Amino acid sequence: MRTQSRRRPRATLAMAAAGTLLAPLLSGCWVGAGGSGSGGDSINVLMVNNPQMVELQKLTATNFTKKTGIRVNFTVLPENDVRDKISQDFANQAGQYDVATLSNYEIPIYARNGWLHSMDGYVRGDTAFDQQDILKPMRQSLTGDDGRLYGQPFYGESSFLMYRKDVFAEKGLKMPAHPTWEQVNKLATDVDGAQSGMKGICLRGLPGWGEVMAPLTTVVNTFGGTWFDKNWKARLDSPEFEKATRFYVDLVRAHGESGAAQSGFAECLNNMTQGKVAMWYDATSAAGSLESAKSPVKGKIGYVPAPVEKTRSSGWLYTWAWGMQKASRNPDKAWKFVSWASSKEYEQLVGDTVGWSDVPAGKRASTYTNPDYRKEAGAFQEMTREAIEGARPTDPGVQPRPAPGIQFVGIPEFTDLGTKVSQEISAAIAGRQSVDSALKKSQKLAEQISKEYEGR
Secondary structure: OOOOOOOOOHHHHHHHOOHHHOHHHHOOOOOOOOOOOOEOOEEEEEEEOOHHHHHHHHHHHHHHHHHHOOEEEEEEEOHHHHHHHHHHHHHHOOOOOOEEEEEOOHHHHHHHOOOEOOOHHHHHHOHHHOHHHEOHHHHHHOEOOOOOEOOEEEEEEOEEEEEEHHHHHHOOOOOOOOOEHHHHHHHHHHHOOOOOOOEOEEOOOOOOOOOOHHHHHHHHHHOOOOOEOOOOOEOOOOHHHHHHHHHHHHHHHHHEOOOHHHOOHHHHHHHHHOOOEOEEEEEOOHHHHHOOOOOOOOOOEEEEEOOEOOOOOOOOOEEEEEEEEOOOOOHHHHHHHHHHHOOHHHHHHHHHHOOHHHOOOOOEHHHHHOHHHHHHOOOOHHHHHHHHHHOOOOOOOOOOOOOOOOOOOOOOOHHHHHHHHHHHHHHHHOOOOOHHHHHHHHHHHHHHHHHHHOOO
């Protein structure tokens, strides 16, 4: 727990402030992978259990291992579990895992703590990898404070607005090529009830720093707000933050999906697929599901950039990326795996053997010039690329920021702070309290972070 009377030394704060990232570590509950560690001709990889990662696991032995002789021992876990286990091993520098899946939220933090192996030397010596082909926002988001590279993306995403082209046409409505949030508000009003049981828009309301706070923070950014100013002063009580939050809450309460306070990505995807909403603002990765062969709305969805107000763009930036533990005893072999898993070669392998719709896209410029991929993902691929390339992880708003991040604040404490604030916002969406009350409580929470960081 934080003391409010004095600021703790930075070294102490680096560990104690890690919040939920280090909760299992601080409680002394470290658990190894079991058995012997990596060594010789093998490496250990700890990764999240999403479908594209599971596909990678299936393809590794018959492709990567056959080619290099390096055996890969995978530990695959759900997202919350894998984050806990990674933080345990990497914070201890136990070296049990050579490589782990980390996001652009964790990588700069882990790099700052000295837990990751820099990849600069490997990139310079591996021209076939083609680092410059990695989309610039991805490269930036995986770079540490020291300017060195600490991660390689497996796939990436931004956010955009999805809408039912056929419903808009029936109502005589036109979606602007670059909509503002005020225009979206009017369109949601006009299209609400266009079909039986159809609401105007789906917006996340489910508590969680990665649920409701992800889209809401992009709205805050483009309305001119910020969680913290450049001097770490908490700004959740600013007029801009209040206006953005009130707008979001009012919009979803008036024209959003039923049960909005319990709706996250999965629920909104289901609502859009089943024709229960006419618009949806969320991750670009949703488009693959909406355009899949079995989707009842395939071919009916239009895609436009994330709505804005005061900024040129407002889409978020997220990537599952590979990080190499500093304590790894096999960094050279670890790099060979990372460079293969994030390569053009691997994308081609997936396209040829699994299908181009399953390619882990969103990270390389060359993916979006590949004719096979363009044909398979024609409805959304160009808009996705533009959204990612337009993302500004170090400059997402109208004022300087003290930490990187578009839909999050790149500090360890944000997982705890963001989750607590999300609970207040979700309660406002549910009608259990006012926006003013939610933000008043949230400001007090953020001020505790300010006291730790002021003057840095």
